[in-house]
Every structure is written in structure tokens, then in C-alpha cells.
Amino acid sequence: MSAVETIDKNKVKFTFSVDAETFETGMDYSYKKNRNSINIQGFRKGKAPRKLIEAQYGKAIFYDDAINYVLPEAYEKAVEENNIEVVSKPEIDVVSLDEKGVVFSAEVFVKPEVKLGDYKGLIYEKRDVNPTDEEIDAEVNKELEKASRLVTVTDRPVQNGDIATIDFKGYVDDVAFEGGEGKDYELNIGSHTFIDNFEDQLVGHSTGDDVTVNVTFPEDYGQKDLAGKPAKFEVTIKAIKVKEVPELTDEFVQDTSEFENIKDYKNDICGKLLAQNIQKADAAKEEELINKLTEISEVDIPQAMIDSDVDMKIQDYAFQLQQQGLSLDMYLQYMGQTVDSMKEAYKPLSEKHVKARLVLEAVAKAEGLTVSDEDIKAEAEKVSKSYGVETEQIMKSPDFIKTVKEDLLRQKALKLIEENAVEEKASKKEKKEAKKEAKDEAKKEKKEAKAKAKAEK
Numbered sequence: 001m002s003a004v005e006t007i008d009k010n011k012v013k014f015t016f017s018v019d020a021e022t023f024e025t026g027m028d029y030s031y032k033k034n035r036n037s038i039n040i041q042g043f044r045k046g047k048a049p050r051k052l053i054e055a056q057y058g059k060a061i062f063y064d065d066a067i068n069y070v071l072p073e074a075y076e077k078a079v080e081e082n083n084i085e086v087v088s089k090p091e092i093d094v095v096s097l098d099e100k101g102v103v104f105s106a107e108v109f110v111k112p113e114v115k116l117g118d119y120k121g122l123i124y125e126k127r128d129v130n131p132t133d134e135e136i137d138a139e140v141n142k143e144l145e146k147a148s149r150l151v152t153v154t155d156r157p158v159q160n161g162d163i164a165t166i167d168f169k170g171y172v173d174d175v176a177f178e179g180g181e182g183k184d185y186e187l188n189i190g191s192h193t194f195i196d197n198f199e200d201q202l203v204g205h206s207t208g209d210d211v212t213v214n215v216t217f218p219e220d221y222g223q224k225d226l227a228g229k230p231a232k233f234e235v236t237i238k239a240i241k242v243k244e245v246p247e248l249t250d251e252f253v254q255d256t257s258e259f260e261n262i263k264d265y266k267n268d269i270c271g272k273l274l275a276q277n278i279q280k281a282d283a284a285k286e287e288e289l290i291n292k293l294t295e296i297s298e299v300d301i302p303q304a305m306i307d308s309d310v311d312m313k314i315q316d317y318a319f320q321l322q323q324q325g326l327s328l329d330m331y332l333q334y335m336g337q338t339v340d341s342m343k344e345a346y347k348p349l350s351e352k353h354v355k356a357r358l359v360l361e362a363v364a365k366a367e368g369l370t371v372s373d374e375d376i377k378a379e380a381e382k383v384s385k386s387y388g389v390e391t392e393q394i395m396k397s398p399d400f401i402k403t404v405k406e407d408l409l410r411q412k413a414l415k416l417i418e419e420n421a422v423e424e425k426a427s428k429k430e431k432k433e434a435k436k437e438a439k440d441e442a443k444k445e446k447k448e449a450k451a452k453a454k455a456e457k
Helices: 020-037 050-057 059-081 133-146 250-256 262-295 303-323 328-335 339-366 373-387 391-395 398-419 428-456
Strands: 004-008 011-019 091-098 101-109 123-126 149-153 163-172 175-188 210-216 230-244 422-425
Touching: 011 020, 011 059, 020 050, 020 059, 020 101, 050 059, 059 091, 059 101, 123 262, 133 262, 175 230, 250 262, 262 339, 262 398, 303 328, 303 339, 328 339, 339 398, 373 391, 373 398, 391 398
Parallel strands: 123 422
Antiparallel strands: 004 011, 011 101, 091 101, 149 230, 163 175, 163 230, 210 230
């Protein structure tokens, strides 16, 4: 064990070593890994003795891979022996390398101390979970929409709200551009799926018409070579369709559900909405209590923790896009963003999430909360069922045990906070603000969905 030196706020430096015998195993590994790529006159590749190679090229030829071989285990052992809670990638240097072995130094950011506020007795808003008539009607309308059908119209031109089936090809400076062509595309007139006033220029035209549509790409358009430029689209209207939505009747209910009448059908929807609202209220309660706890607690978060969380969020989002057949680069292009701008946008959210994790861990520590082996095994069994991996195999992973233990401790801390919280009805002003936040979030999601849809085209 070596002394741990504080070199900056939440940053420490420590040294650790690998003895000569252990480093020799690393040198042997490096020799076996690299010998096939080293030329020694008189020997076939891979057959030259190690001592001969070292004599000709110097021992240093094997140092890099030898160090990489012995370093991880030595570093982890030093962290454990010094009881260091590392929250960043280490900056490692070789202090010395001689016949006695190797001495390393490592600089890392460590988990910061948290000054907790009074986490017992926090006040949270009481939320009404009973579904409103508007919510029930909205769900009914969704079901009616699902049962709607498209009917072809032949006796009139395109109107707002129609779905026009079109072929189109776009030109800038009379040259067709990439991604500007489509066949049998169903365009919802009035949806503003296409740029500028594209859809408006189809209104009034009939099936079979060839229409020249003139538009200008926005200055912030994702494809930089098109941004701000005027464009011409040659469009053929191949069909006009309208959506016919059925009426809510007992017959509709009987044909599409297990119920016999509208009353029972709506009661079932009401029950499902109630369950959803309770779930949403519980989630909102958790978020509100965590926000209040972080507001009254003090912690100086290392930037490395925030950056790491940002990177993780971007990786997760890239994976989600990939599942939809869309790359992160393509998404950023259509959103007019870069990876750096995306990172900047995520930073406030990551800072909030990191602080929440830290304060919950601090509560768990203050209360002496623990996680049993049975708790961890139960989580391993869940993973086992989901991924078809043996529970015993999962339990052998130190990373899994560490991650699950931290997560369960935070859950227990949150549960304790909830049990000691005080319910209070929200004021009209607070309800209004909450409604506005929900509306803004819905707009944001709609914008992102539209960008994804454009990118997929």
C-alpha cells in the first residue's frame, strides 16, 4: 500500500508497483505476442530466442505490451488497498522500470463528499390520478384512429387533411440532389412534414396532375450543401385519399373488443388510465423529491463524472437510433447538430443526474443501509431470465455486483425519503407550470420524431 496524495479538489495521486517476477511474466507474454513480427537474420519469423531479440533491439522492444499486461491487475489491487472510490479514467505514468520491477503513478478523480440537507420531511405535490373525461375521450379517439381506413377520392382536388400519394424529384440549380427523390410517397397534407410551403402548393391540384413546387431550404437545414438554397420539385399526384374514422357505437365496441357496450368499454379504458396515472404520479413524486433533495444538498462534482455520464447518454441514444436503422451521424446531420453541440446540450441533465446519484448514495451511507447477497442474487436471476445466462455466471462478475449494489442502495435511500415525505396539494400556479412543462416536452419529442422520420427517408 502507498500513501495517497491529494493534488486537487477531488483528485488524488498514488503510486504502486509490480515486482520483477510479475513483470517477467509480462515480458514473456509480450515476446510471444510480438516474435512473429520481428526479423532476426538466420531465424525464421517467430523462432528467434527472446534473449537474442533483446540483445539486438534492446529489452524496451517488449516493454509496452508487458506493461499493458501487468498494469490492470496491479492498478485494481492498488485502488482496493487504498480504499479509493474512483470516478474517472486514471492518468497513469511509469515512474521507474529496472531490475526490481516497475513503479507506476496514477492520478484519478474520486467521489466527492456530499453535505446533505434535511432529507426527512420533504414536501411533495399530491397528484390527482383519477382519469378526466378528456383523457378517456382521447384514448377512445386513439382506438377509433387505429380502426380508420383510407378511402380514395376521385371527384375533387387535394385539400388540407388529405393524404396524397406522390412521386417527386428535387433540383437545386437544375441539378437533381441526393435524397430528393421519392416514389409512391404518402404525404399528409398540412402535417408540415416537408419543408417550407411544399404541401400548400399541392392543394387544389387533382389526381394525375404534374405540379412544379418551389421552396427554399431553411438556413439551418441539416444538409449543409442545401441549407438556404432555393429548390424546385417536380411532383406527380398519383392518388388522393382521406381517412375515414368510425363512430363510437355499441357495434364498434363489439367488433373491436371483448365488451358489449360503450359504457363497459369506457370503464375498461378508465381503469387502464388509472393504472397509468398512478404509475406516472409515483414517477413524478420520485423526481420531485430527488430534485428537492439535490437543491438542499451541497456537492462539488468533478467534471470528469459529468463528462462520463454525457458520453454514456450519447452511446445509449446512438444505440436506440441504431435499433431504428438510423446512425447517430445521420440524425445529427438532419438536426443540424454536432457531437460537441449534443454533449453541451446533455451537460445540464448529466450534472443533475450525477448529483442525484451522489446525494442518494450519501443518504444510504448516513442511514447505514445495506444490500444483502440475496438482493443481488435476485437481480442476477432477473438478468438470467432476460438474457438466458446462468445466474451463477452473472454472480461471478465483480462489475455486475458493484453496479447492482450501488443501484439497490440508491433505491433503498429513495424509498426511505419517500416514507418520510409529506404530501401537499399543488397550487394552481404550480399545476399551470407543470402543464406547460409537459407541453414543452411533448413539442420536443415531436420535433425529434420528425427529424428521425426525415432522416429515414
